[in-house]
Amino acid sequence: MTTSGTSGLLRKLEDIARASFLELFFDVVFVFALRALAQQLFNNLTWSGAFQALVLLQAIGWVWSLTARVTGALNPRRPPVQVLVLATMVGALVLSAAVPEAFGKTGLIFAVTYLAIQIGRSLFLVVLLRGQELQHVAARGAIWHAATAVPWLAGAVASGTARTALWTLAVVLIYVERRFSYPLPGLGRLAGAQLPAGGEYLADRYRALFVIGLGEVVLAIGSSLTSRGFSTEQTVAFVVAFVVTALIWRVYIFRAGEDMGPAIQASANPDRLGTLVSDAHLVMIAGLVVTSVGAQLVIDDPFGHPRAAATVTILGGTALFLAGRTLLQYLVFGSVSRSRVLGLIALACLVPPMLLLPPLVNALASATVLTGIVIADNIRVRRHPAPISPPGPHRPSKT
Structure with a gap:
């Protein structure tokens, strides 16, 4: 079922061939993100520093991956979709700027920005996709990202090994939600609705x-x-x-x-x-x-x-x-x-x-x-x- 307000939001399968200019513009941010990650690793070239860089890469990679899935499903020419992607770009820039000191003084900025991107995107899609089957995907995503807020925020106010352990738990939860299709108690895994892309x-x-x-x-x-x-x-x-x-x-x-x-x-x-x-x-x-x-x-x-x-x-x-x-x-x-x-x-x-x-x-x-x-x-x-x-x-x- 599709309401008139959401008409034209979804891409047609035959239109999903190559990335749009909006998506390529979004990709530019991640050159900066990877540069920041490399700098973080260069400044802390130890096994613990490498593991911390891996945790940050998982979070940044998940931001990119989910955004790519969303832009593959939605029409990039629609203003609401453009607003969503541009807002995600702003968040990704802040997230990347916080990377070099994410396990130090900018930890809270990194965690809050990451959660704002993931939860904010999901809630925006819940409203935008009303009446669409994909609304259920966004709703489950919002719930799961909200659940990861506990270890992300607890880790941000902790320090040292405690922060690393809590943020590792958050990354594991991200993997679980991906691997098992957003399972919820009493509802099981998500069935049917996915973010379709060729x-x-x-x-x-x-x-x-x-x-x-x-x-x-x-x-x-x-x-x-x-x-x-x-x-x-x-x-x-x-x-x-x-x-x-x-x-x-x-x-x-x-x-x-x-x-x-x-x-x-x-x-x-x-x-x-x-x-x-x-x-x-x-x-x-x-x-x-x-x-x-x-x-x-x-x-x-x-x-x-x-x-x-x-x-x-x-x-x-x-x-x-x-x-x-x-x-x-x-x-x-x-x-x-x-x-x-x-x-x-x-x-x-x-x-x-x-x-x-x-x-x-x-x-x-x-x-x-x-x-x-x-x-x-x-x-x-x-x-x-x-x-x-x-x-x-x-x-x-x-x-």
Whole structure:
């Protein structure tokens, strides 16, 4: 049932092809968000700092993901939808600005802003979508986000380990609501109504998110070169860091990165597969954030004294990306390339010797592993050309 006030709010399926200018404008904010996350990690390069960055990334990623689902369902030309997205942008900017000190003096700002975005969006949609089936989705979202307010706010007024533990609980609750489709006592899981979007549309949005992550790495490389100057050492480090970034792009786009749209569309449960693909991209984005920090370390001091933190960061960023990319391949094709598994094993084996070597050598090791994967991909594509039929999840494939 549709009321006259909501007529034209929903996109028609045939109109869901590519992101609108409004959505691309919204994406710009997340370049700043990932830059802030990288800076937070760079300033606190410890295991606890890495875990805190992961918690913040989960929250920021969920803001982006839900907004992408909403704009995929609603007509971006309608003024109420534009107001909603622009308001979310303002909130996301404030959220991002609070990231570097989120586990310090700006914790309350981060928590309140996050809750204002999530609860405010849901309540706005409850009013906007009156008479629409999707109103029930928004209502359940509002309830679940309100439930997470307890650990978010309690953590914001706590400090140290207590804040980390409470915000981790909040992130776990977010995962539960996603995994089990907004369950409520006595009502069970949400059935039927979802935020519909075409498979290619979702794939296009995830690719856009990945490009944002690549943009953060490029920004880190350029900023580090600017601050350090064009000495021979820094220039060589700059070239190596950029080669690593280009290789990451190449590994990402090979087949699964291009074919996830048809896979989502062909799935028996597109909404669930879309969520899992989103999780795989979040792992890859985490890898890109770590890679950007590694690039800064390499360019700042290419032949500096070996440090365990630098080695784990430089090799770990590549490993995180490969782990997410391997998961994406499994979700799209139902198989995993041997070269990617061997790449992950090689990176793990390289950690001990790289602990004794300077950052630039660590970066060259990452580039070598990625180059091997790209070469293996090229050999495999010659032997096994891409199938004509669209891919589907869990379909055996050598890609």
